[in-house]
Amino acid sequence: MATLLLRTVILFLLAIVSVRLMGKRQIGEMQPTELVVTILLSEVAAAPMQDIDMPLINSALSVLLLVALSILSSVLSMRFGRFREAFDGHPAIVINNGVLDQNKMRALRLTMQDLMSSLRQKDVFDIEQVQYAIVETNGTVSVMLKPEYTPLTSSLAGKKAPDDGLPHLVICDGKIVEKALKSCDLDLSVLKKHLKKIDRHESEIMALTYSKNGFGTPIEKKKKENT
Amino acid sequence: MKRGYIALGIIAAISLLSYFATSAVAARAEKLEQLAKAACTDEKNIQAMTDEWESSRNFFSFFVSHAHLEPIDYRTEGLDYVSKDERQESCAEIVAYAKEIKELISLSLYNVF
Known part of the structure; x- marks a missing residue:
């Protein structure tokens, strides 16, 4: 033992x-x-x-x-x-300030193909756009783009983006999700009123979301087609 | 942190269990060995040895693989009906198997590596 x-x-x-x-x-x-x-x-x-x-x-x-x-x-x-x-272990920087660290890549036994594949998985197709690439301890690659290739965000544009909050799925597969109603603090009568307004019954709806901005566009349930 | 304490608890419990289980198995194997030695010299002791084996068998099977127990099972069968030489041979083998169980369960560099 x-x-x-x-x-x-x-x-x-x-x-x-x-x-x-x-x-x-x-x-x-x-x-x-x-x-x-x-x-x-x-x-x-x-x-x-x-x-x-x-x-x-x-x-x-x-x-x-x-x-x-x-x-x-x-x-x-x-x-x-x-x-x-x-x-x-510790994270390893393989692209440091836009420069590929080939020694580090050799030490990690990371080929150029491996690195490019990891970059592509991060939606980066051109290595020249990368300022920093870090191989994390779990083997994944974290990427920071050069400022000129960073996607435009509302803060970069100097504008305040509206906060829509988290959309809750209040109707799912033709059924009202009571839990979602509670978590978004929505009264059932408000939902029923909205359904009446759009002239739909909950059983006809595949998905309907609700957020701070109100109800989303309902996705209607389609009848099963014979193939 | 709570999980850390649970982990330490598990390690402590397993260590204690292994300590007590090892001692218990060794003690029972020792008893079987002594009874088998006694049975080698005097056939009156055969019954005590087979009784001890039957009561310990299931206990041993918790900790030792069946491959180590089956030979003893085989040797304890029909000891009353065999010749003196065969009985002594069987008892000597039981002694050897009991020793083997003790060695198997004990903590030693040989067993670890």
Whole structure:
């Protein structure tokens, strides 16, 4: 039993070191510790399902221990910067002030194609538009565009954009969503009055939203077509 | 932070459980070993040994794989009806298997690595 505990801890640490050595490009939107726990959990939990000779308690304890280690490592990461750096690494700037850092790319084993693919996923198709590109600890790339390519926002234009608030779906699939009425503080009678005004019954509406600006355009329900 | 304490609690509980379970398994295996040794020399002790095995079997199966328990199962069957030499041979093997269980459950560098 104690052997099992030590083995789990050793393998957990070994797997984290391995994932850290493999680098950010192997991770794919998970922190190294999360990836390790996901991989190990699936294996540990599946083993006694396949092998009925194996005592269930070994697997159950390993699963619990892995979960505890995962929580503990995230708590320690939150509290201690050094621990976070050791376990999760640190973000790497691959485009610094418009200049591609090829050494950093080599260190990360990140190809130009990988970088371009990540930029395209961020809707950036020309690398010249990028001021900063940062490879995060979970392997994703964060992008900051050069000021001349930054999309125009109301603050840049010196205007105040109207705050429409969050649109709530008050009718969904022909049914009134009571929860949404409550959260947007809308009275049912107001909704009924609006339905009367647009000459529709709720059952005829697929979706209707309500925000600070009032009701949105209703999307009507279509009858099932025979294909 | 609350989850951090839960995690520490889980680790502490598992450590305690493993400590007590290891001691309990080792104690039962030791008892089985002693009874098997006694049965080697005197057939009157066979019943006590088989009784001990039957009462411990399920307990062992919580912590040790069936592959380690089945040979003992096989050796304890029909001990009353075999010759003295065969009985002694079976008992000696049970002693060896009980020792194996103790070694398997104990914390050692050999087991960890």
